[in-house]
Amino acid sequence: MPAIVFDRYGFTYAGATKPSLEEISLTIEEGETVLLAGSSGSGKSTLLRSLNGLIPHMYHGKTLGRVNVNGFDVSTTSPTELATKIGFLFQNPENQIFMFSVRRDVAFGPENLGLPQEQIRNRVEEALTLMNITDLADRAPHELSEGQKQRVALAGVLAMKPKILVLDEPLSLLDPKTAVMLVEFLTEIKRRMPLTLLIVEHRLELLANLLDRMVVLHQGRILGDGPLRDVIASDEIRPAGVRIPAIVRLRAMLEKNGLRFDSSPISTGELVVQLGDLDVD
Ligand SMILES: Nc1ncnc2c1ncn2[C@@H]1O[C@H](COP(=O)(O)OP(=O)(O)OP(=O)(O)O)[C@@H](O)[C@H]1O
Ligand SMILES: [Mg+2]
Known part of the structure; x- marks a missing residue:
């Protein structure tokens, strides 16, 4: 069963004159890692609110078509029930961390599910270990760095054991070193469990090795969808104004000057390796 299905989906916010999403048909299979891109x-x-049930249960408006998460129709499933299938990590972890200690915070979700104490404890320990924050368990979240807070928030989401994880600009508040670390954590989590990941993020270079696929939105419609390296280098997405990594632009310039690449490098490291393989006189 696919993790996420949008079937000719459309949504117009109450009071708005035009739809914010139109004719969205998109299937994301279990285990895929997808970048969702598009200008402001x-x-x-x-689109993300249509997955966790904020639309249509909190934001009202006119809906067309349907959205399924793990086979459940979002319009007839409560946000609480959806929270066990799909986890959300937002740009600002402050909005997701509010208890007095890291351990209490990570336990909050599973406690709300009404799980037995033993199971809650296990889930919390597992999530703390996975995010490498066991030593922070008794600290107050407000004493932590941005990167640590982001890991606490992610541990809280993972403790719900969702099969799908949605990340809305998870790197934008982090310094480069911390951002790289978070990406390494995500890579490790993906290695350990068959998570489906949907990520909105502008700092594409950092995610290049994690992503399988890129979906580009433009004025509420899908403008491009396919393997990351094909979509990012394609002309069809130009109108969307997505920021193209400098490496991708550099490659296009080098190709104009007669160089040929085996695949599409996205990071500096990949470009250097490929240039090393080329016969450049
Ligand atoms: N609560 C709302 N009520 C009415 N219109 C809204 C609401 N939220 C968003 N919109 C409109 O829907 C369209 C899509 O907005 P949305 O916030 O989904 O874009 P976005 O891609 O997330 O942008 P950003 O990159 O700035 O976060 C915009 O025209 C926006 O003005
Ligand atoms: Mg947004």
């Missing part, structure tokens, strides 16, 4: 106002957050 293209509909990314609206």
Whole structure:
């Protein structure tokens, strides 16, 4: 069963004159890692809200078509029930951390599910270990660095054991070193469990090795969808104004000058390796 299905889906916020999403048909298979890109106002957050049930249960408006998460129709499933299938990590962990200690915070979700104490304890320990924050367990979240807070928030989401994880600009508040670390954690989590990941993020270079696929939104519609390296280098997504990594632009320039590459490098490291393989006189 696919993790996520949008079937000719459309949404217009109550009072708005035009739809924020139109004719969205998109299937994401279990285990895929997908980047959702598009300029400001293209509909990314609206699409994410349509997955966790904020639309239509909190934000009202006119809906067309349907959205399924793990086979459940979002319009007839409560947000609480959806929270066990799909976890969300937002840009600002402050919005997700509010208890007096890290351990209490990570336990909050599983406690709300009404699980037995023993199971809650196990889930919390597992999530703390996975995010390498066991030593922070008794600290107050407000004493932590941005990167540590982000890991606490992610541990809280993982303790719900969702099969799908949605990340809305998870790296934008982090310094480069911490951002690289978070990506390493995500890579490790993916290695250990068959998570489906949907990520909105502008700092593409950092995620290049994690992503399988890229979906580009433009004015509420899908403008591009396919393997990351094909979509990012394609002309069809130019109108969307997605920031193209410098490496991808550099490659295009080098190709104009007669160089040929085996695959599409996205990071500096990949470009250097490929240039090393080329016969450049
Ligand atoms: N609560 C709302 N009520 C009415 N219109 C909204 C609401 N939220 C978003 N919109 C409109 O829907 C469209 C898509 O907005 P959305 O927030 O989904 O874009 P986005 O891609 O997430 O942008 P950003 O990159 O700035 O976060 C925009 O035209 C926006 O003005
Ligand atoms: Mg948004």
